[in-house]
Every structure is written in structure tokens, then in C-alpha cells.
Amino acid sequence: MFFEDETARTVVGIIGNVVSLVLFLSPIPTFRKIVKQKAVQEFKPDPYLATVFNCAMWTFYGLPFVKEDSLLVVTINSVGLVIEFVYVAIFFYFATSHKRRKIGIVLALELVAMVAVVLIAMGLMHTNKTRSLFVGILCIILNVIMYSSPLTVMRMVIRTKSVKYMPIYLSLASLANGVIWVAYSLLRFDINIVIPNGLGALAGIVQIILYATYYKTTNWDEDSTQNRAEVQLPASNV
Numbered sequence: 001m002f003f004e005d006e007t008a009r010t011v012v013g014i015i016g017n018v019v020s021l022v023l024f025l026s027p028i029p030t031f032r033k034i035v036k037q038k039a040v041q042e043f044k045p046d047p048y049l050a051t052v053f054n055c056a057m058w059t060f061y062g063l064p065f066v067k068e069d070s071l072l073v074v075t076i077n078s079v080g081l082v083i084e085f086v087y088v089a090i091f092f093y094f095a096t097s098h099k100r101r102k103i104g105i106v107l108a109l110e111l112v113a114m115v116a117v118v119l120i121a122m123g124l125m126h127t128n129k130t131r132s133l134f135v136g137i138l139c140i141i142l143n144v145i146m147y148s149s150p151l152t153v154m155r156m157v158i159r160t161k162s163v164k165y166m167p168i169y170l171s172l173a174s175l176a177n178g179v180i181w182v183a184y185s186l187l188r189f190d191i192n193i194v195i196p197n198g199l200g201a202l203a204g205i206v207q208i209i210l211y212a213t214y215y216k217t218t219n220w221d222e223d224s225t226q227n228r229a230e231v232q233l234p235a236s237n238v
Helices: 002-025 028-037 046-062 071-094 097-124 128-147 150-160 168-187 191-214
Strands: none
Touching (some): 002 168, 046 128, 071 097, 128 191
16 A cells, blocks of 8 residues: 555656646746847846755755655755756846846855755754654745735736736646645645645646636737736746
8 A cells, every 4th residue: 555655746746846847947038038139138046046046945854854755846946946946047147237236146145045955954853753744834935925926916817807927827836836845745744835736736726717817908009018017937846
């Protein structure tokens, strides 16, 4: 029975890795546009900087000396970390000097915070249970903050009665990502994965409901740049 549960968990985890990878790769069209135009225009680096820290935290959480049997958490978040660094590097290259300073400061702060977390976990905590509890709580807090970011887009949708800048495929992928990782964590119960991904699935459901509600009132021909911000959902929150 154990081996059957472990096999099911592995299969679900692999599917979760694939869905999360799709989410990580979803901003590629945006960066093609940035490279083509040689300018970042109104796009913001914030989602990518936040996801760098998010992936770093979850990669550390999944390491065997923090949380045992979490290899699939490490694989997708380490890959995501590399992808997000590439995004940030492209953004940095084409950004203005002011935005470059901001990116540099944020990355430096994230590095300091990450080093502090590692030192506290490895230096002051001597069991996997206490380490995973400490790092897991931080991951949950970080993910709750990240999942609040689409609220601004949802508010804009309700105010404008338009879903033009809330791509449905991202909402569907976010929902699928949350559901799959909740299933993964329930097969060997891990509250630290259940909570953020449960919230992610709920956010995906709300976005789909909004899309269905305001699809008919959306003016698809309108090309206003007002409030035109990139929609970037937290890519992987396992």
C-alpha cells in the first residue's frame, strides 16, 4: 500500500512539475517583445523578483536536510529559479538606470534574507521537523503575499467590466497548478504545501468566474495602455 501511495505521489508530482513549468514559461512572449523593442516600457520587474525569492525558499524547503522525500519540490523550483533569473537578467539589460538600481537592491535584499533563513535553520534548529516548520511557515507567508498580487487585476476587471488584460489560460493554469500540488501534498500530508496551493486554486476559480462574468462586456478592440500591466501569477508555489 505504501508503494502504491508513493507511486501515485510521484506521478502527481511529475504532472505538477510539468504544469508549473508551463507557468514559468508563460511570460516568454513578454520578453520577446522586450528584446524586440529593446525596452521594458511599462512592464514591471516585481513579479519576477518576487518569484526568484519564492523559488529559492521552496528549493531550500525541499532539500533532504529540511524536508525529506521532497525531491520533486526541489526540481521544479530550482528550474524555476534559473528561468526567473534569466527573466530578471533580460529585464535588467534593457531597463533604465533607475530600474536597474531597484532590481539590484531587491536582489541584494533577497540574498541577505535567504542567507539569514539558511543560517537560522541550519545553525539554530537541529531536526528536520523544526527546520521544515520554520521554513514552511515563511514559505506560506511569502505565498500568501504573492497570491494577493492578482487581486489588483481582479479589482480592475470588476471596475472596467473587462477581462482583456486577464488571460484565461493563465487563470486555468494557476487553478490546475494549485489543484495538482494540493493533491500531491495530501498523499503524504504536508500542510505547508496544502495552504498556499489551496489559496492558489481558490484564486484561479475566482478569476475564471470573473472571466465568465465579464467576457461579454469586454471591448476586445480597445487598445488603451491605461492600467495595462502584465499579468503574472506566481508560477510555482509548491
